Each structure stands twice: as structure tokens, then as C-alpha cells.
Amino acid sequence: MTDIQYLAPKTLDEAVRAFAATAGKGRILAGGTDLLIQMRAGILNPGVIVDIKKIPEMTAIEETKDGGFRIGAAVSGAVLREHPKLKKVWPGVVEATNLIGSTQIQGRASAGGNLCNGSPAGDSVPAMVAAGAVVTIQGPKGKRELPVEKVPKGPGRLNLEPGEIVVAFTLPARPKGSGDAYLRMIPRTEMDIAVVGCGVSLTLDKGTVTAARVSLGAVAPTVLLVEDAAKALIGSKLDDAALAKAAAACSAACRPIDDKRGTIAYRTQVAGVLLKRTAAIAAQRAGGK
Amino acid sequence: MAKIHVSTTVNGEPHEFLCDAEQSMLDVLRGPLGLTGSKEGCGSGDCGACTITVNDRIVCSCLMLAAEAEGQKLGTIEGMAGEELHPLQTKFLEMAALQCGICTPGVLMAAKSLLERNPNPTEHEVRFWLAGNLCRCTGYDKIVRAVMETAADMRGAAR
Ligand SMILES: Cc1cc2nc3c(=O)[nH]c(=O)nc-3n(C[C@H](O)[C@H](O)[C@H](O)COP(=O)(O)OP(=O)(O)OC[C@H]3O[C@@H](n4cnc5c(N)ncnc54)[C@H](O)[C@@H]3O)c2cc1C
Numbered sequence: 454m455t456d457i458q459y460l461a462p463k464t465l466d467e468a469v470r471a472f473a474a475t476a477g478k479g480r481i482l483a484g485g486t487d488l489l490i491q492m493r494a495g496i497l498n499p500g501v502i503v504d505i506k507k508i509p510e511m512t513a514i515e516e517t518k519d520g521g522f523r524i525g526a527a528v529s530g531a532v533l534r535e536h537p538k539l540k541k542v543w544p545g546v547v548e549a550t551n552l553i554g555s556t557q558i559q560g561r562a563s564a565g566g567n568l569c570n571g572s573p574a575g576d577s578v579p580a581m582v583a584a585g586a587v588v589t590i591q592g593p594k595g596k597r598e599l600p601v602e603k604v605p606k607g608p609g610r611l612n613l614e615p616g617e618i619v620v621a622f623t624l625p626a627r628p629k630g631s632g633d634a635y636l637r638m639i640p641r642t643e644m645d646i647a648v649v650g651c652g653v654s655l656t657l658d659k660g661t662v663t664a665a666r667v668s669l670g671a672v673a674p675t676v677l678l679v680e681d682a683a684k685a686l687i688g689s690k691l692d693d694a695a696l697a698k699a700a701a702a703c704s705a706a707c708r709p710i711d712d713k714r715g716t717i718a719y720r721t722q723v724a725g726v727l728l729k730r731t732a733a734i735a736a737q738r739a740g741g742k
Numbered sequence: 743m744a745k746i747h748v749s750t751t752v753n754g755e756p757h758e759f760l761c762d763a764e765q766s767m768l769d770v771l772r773g774p775l776g777l778t779g780s781k782e783g784c785g786s787g788d789c790g791a792c793t794i795t796v797n798d799r800i801v802c803s804c805l806m807l808a809a810e811a812e813g814q815k816l817g818t819i820e821g822m823a824g825e826e827l828h829p830l831q832t833k834f835l836e837m838a839a840l841q842c843g844i845c846t847p848g849v850l851m852a853a854k855s856l857l858e859r860n861p862n863p864t865e866h867e868v869r870f871w872l873a874g875n876l877c878r879c880t881g882y883d884k885i886v887r888a889v890m891e892t893a894a895d896m897r898g899a900a901r
């Protein structure tokens with residue numbers, strides 16, 4: 454016996470209406486790799502499941518007119534990886550999303566689900582934050598946009614109004630000489646939860662950083678945009694002093710928990726170390742040193 | 743609540759079934775559809791014993807709702823052999839790449855999907871592609887070698 458209802462609307466409007474009608478008792482289903490586990494564990498018990506994968510714009514990747522990308526919230530990691538152009542322009546976003554779980558998990562898991570699950574350790578989130586992604590949200594009151602770092606509110610909590618659905622991520626156009634990267638620290642090489650994650654996006658002009666965004670995952674109740682670290686990098690040639698300053702800014706931004714995966718002191722130190730390593734990869738991709 | 747009616751294709755054959763909203767695809771495969779080749783090792787996406795393809799992409803059927811199968815094209819281990827065993831199946835037997843066999847259907851489904859995309863994988867690529875398939879018997883080495891050798895044979899045969 455069951456009193457759960459499964460809906461698979463074919464349009465966004467239909468989905469918004471159906472989701473709003475559940476009056477807080479519904480759950481959006483993207484890849485289900487978090488949702489189904491939480492339902493089975495009895496953590497969630499939704500009355501209605503609204504599957505968004507039959508809605509074309511939720512599962513499509515498009516290039517925007519200005520040369521950016523629009524990634525549907527339910528696009529799976531496997532589809533993201535196979536896009537011919539995306540991984541050249543935003544390799545950090547693609548590699549971060551591809552770190553989620555195994556090949557099988559990749560067949561279903563989405564960046565939208567990763568964000569909306571609200572874990573501070575979600576791997577794609579820091580990469581999206583570093584990339585400056587903007588999220589399109591649709592709900593009963595209409596459509597709005599929010600920078601991705603503004604979506605999480607705390608572990609498992611989001612700045613979404615009742616009935617709102619994340620529709621897509623928009624990545625901006627890329628100036629010449631840009632590169633991004635994401636690294637995470639985990640005890641294993643696959644299938645584990647980040648102890649620290651770090652995203653960096655850089656634009657270089659003749660070796661000098663003209664734009665930077667730095668983000669950290671798993672070191673605070675939400676993923677962090679670390680503006681002080683970006684400031685330390687902008688204007689520099691990524692010399693040791695600038696990197697040390699940015700690393701210190703990352704460590705200073707940490708408000709981590711102590712758990713079996715890492716102590717507060719460990720996470721705080723690793724945040725700085727990861728910043729340096731991630732920045733080096735981003736710079737190399739940007740065509741710098 | 744009424745049961746959900748689902749029409750789908752499994753291993754090229756049309757199938758219809760009734761399910762509850764929260765019932766997993768794995769449950770329906772092993773129950774009403776009688777396809778017990780896919781195994782339940784964990785029910786939480788960690789072990790890969792339940793691996794099937796949906797529209798030619800591998801997924802954990804324990805983390806998929808049966809209702810989601812509507813209109814999709816599923817593939818299970820039962821569809822792997824034609825008149826003869828698939829070269830991977832033959833090689834696994836030959837090289838003893840299985841012991842208890844619980845992980846084997848999932849490993850084979852995953853390995854087949856790898857070779858379809860990448861006929862010449864490195865050992866590193868094989869190990870990462872199969873990272874979501876846990877085996878508590880073989881220690882993985884024989885599995886990885888069998889996949890590499892099958893790939894080499896299939897490349898030879900294709901030449
Ligand atoms: C074996 C295994 C390994 C994993 N490894 C990792 C890992 O290494 N790194 C990592 O970050 N995560 C990992 N995860 C967690 C999970 O796979 C990711 O968080 C994934 O990105 C979730 O995406 P999904 O599409 O499956 O989300 P779902 O499970 O469908 O949804 C997750 C939550 O978000 C809500 N939601 C989904 N989409 C939307 C939307 N568009 N609008 C509003 N709400 C929405 C759902 O209602 C649900 O509450 C792992 C999970 C498993 C089972």
C-alpha cells in the first residue's frame with residue numbers, strides 16, 4: 454500500500470502548477486540519487502513526486518546568444534561530460550560534476566539535484582559558484598534569477614519559496630585567457646564525500662590575473678564564495694606571496710565541523726593548500742604559467 | 743492509491759507492468775518481470791550489482807523509480823547474450839573473473855557500456871569506470887584484466 458503519487462509533467466508550467474498544488478508535501482525528482490535514498494531511510498516522505506526529466510528545457514544544454522551556456526537543472530553528469538564544447542570552455546564545472554559518484558550515479562545525478570539537496574559538500578556547487586553561474590528559478594509567483602551562491606541557506610535548507618523549482622544554470626560568456634578548475638580532498642580516489650572542495654575561475658592577461666572567483670565546499674554550513682581570496686589574486690601574477698595571501702583568506706573563511714572525515718584544524722589548513730593547487734590548474738587552463 | 747501503469751521496452755521487447763509510486767525499477771525487474779539477473783547488493787547506489795541501461799546509459803536500478811521507465815528503453819543482463827555469449831561473458835568465464843557471481847551482472851553491464859564508448863581503454867580508465875561496481879571476492883584484478891583482454895580481442899576482430 455502506498456499513498457504517494459508520481460507525476461511526470463511535460464512542460465515547466467505544468468510542473469510548477471503540480472508542485473505548488475502539493476502545498477509543501479511534494480518533492481522534485483531529478484536523478485533521484487539523493488531523494489530515493491532519503492525516502493528509503495525514512496528521512497523524507499513526500500506525498501507527491503514531481504519528475505522533471507520529461508521537460509525538455511530541464512534536460513538540455515544550450516549555448517546562449519552571448520557565448521555562454523544554459524544547463525538544464527536535471528541534465529545528468531554523463532550528458533554534461535559528453536557535450537563537445539562545454540568541457541573546453543568550463544572544464545572545472547564539468548570535472549566537478551563528474552566527481553559525483555560512480556559512472557552509474559553519473560547516468561542520473563544532476564547539478565540541480567546536487568544544489569537543491571543542500572549539502573555543503575556537494576561537488577558541483579563550488580565549481581558553479583566559482584564560474585559565476587546564475588540560477589533560473591520558477592514558481593507560482595513567476596520567474597526569477599539568483600546567483601548560485603545565494604541558493605543554499607544551511608545544510609539541507611535553501612532560499613527557495615514554497616513551490617519554486619530550479620530550472621537551469623546559466624554560465625556567462627568567457628573572455629579570452631580564462632580557465633576554471635575544481636579539486637576536492639577525499640580519503641579515497643572515488644565514491645566519497647569531500648572533506649574540502651575548492652573551485653577557482655581565473656582570467657589572465659599576459660600572466661596577470663584580471664578576474665578571479667574562489668569558492669570552498671564542505672568547510673561551512675553552506676558553500677562559500679571567498680571574495681578576499683579572489684581579491685588577493687586579482688592584479689597578481691600568481692606569485693607565491695599572492696597565493697599565500699589567498700590561501701590564508703581561504704583558511705580564514707572556514708567555519709567547518711569536526712567529524713570522522715576531518716578535524717576543524719585539518720579542514721582549515723587543507724582549504725589553503727587546495728586553493729593553491731586549484732589556482733595552478735585554472736591558470737594553466739587559462740593559458741598562463 | 744491506484745497502481746501506476748507503465749509501458750516500456752526491456753532488452754528490445756515491449757513490456758507492461760503495474761507498480762507503486764515509490765517502487766524501484768530493480769524491484770519490478772526482479773519481481774513482476776521475473777528478470778532476476780540484476781542483484782540487490784546495497785539498495786543505496788554504492789555497489790552497482792543492480793546496474794542496467796536506460797537509453798543506453800548505465801544507472802543503478804535500485805535508485806530509479808519503476809514509474810520512470812515509461813517510454814524508455816531498458817537493457818538488463820538477460821539481454822547481453824545473443825545466440826552466443828557476449829565476448830565479455832566468455833572472457834570472464836575463461837579468466838575466472840568471478841567467484842560468487844553476485845557482482846558479475848552489474849560488472850558486465852558496466853564493462854559493456856565502457857567498451858561501446860571506448861574500445862581501447864587504459865587500465866586506469868577501466869578501474870575508474872568500474873569504481874561503482876563493488877566485488878568482495880575477486881580483488882578486482884581478474885575483472886580488470888578480463889575487460890582489457892576482451893577489449894583487445896574485440897579490436898582484433900573488428901580489424
Ligand atoms: C553512491 C553515491 C555516491 C555519491 N557521491 C557523491 C559525490 O561524490 N559528490 C556529491 O556531491 N554527491 C554525491 N552523491 C549525492 C548525489 O548523487 C548528488 O547530490 C546528486 O547531484 C544529486 O542529484 P540528483 O539529480 O540525483 O538529485 P535528486 O535526488 O533527484 O534531488 C536531490 C534533492 O533536490 C531536490 N531537487 C532536485 N532537482 C531540483 C530542482 N530542479 N528544483 C528544486 N528542487 C530540486 C529534490 O527534491 C531532492 O530533495 C552520491 C550519491 C550516491 C548514491
Ligand code: FES
Nearest residue numbers: 783784785790804
Ligand atoms: S543495489 Fe543498487 S547499487 Fe547496490
Ligand code: FES
Nearest residue numbers: 841845877878879
Ligand atoms: S564475485 Fe563475489 S562479489 Fe564479485
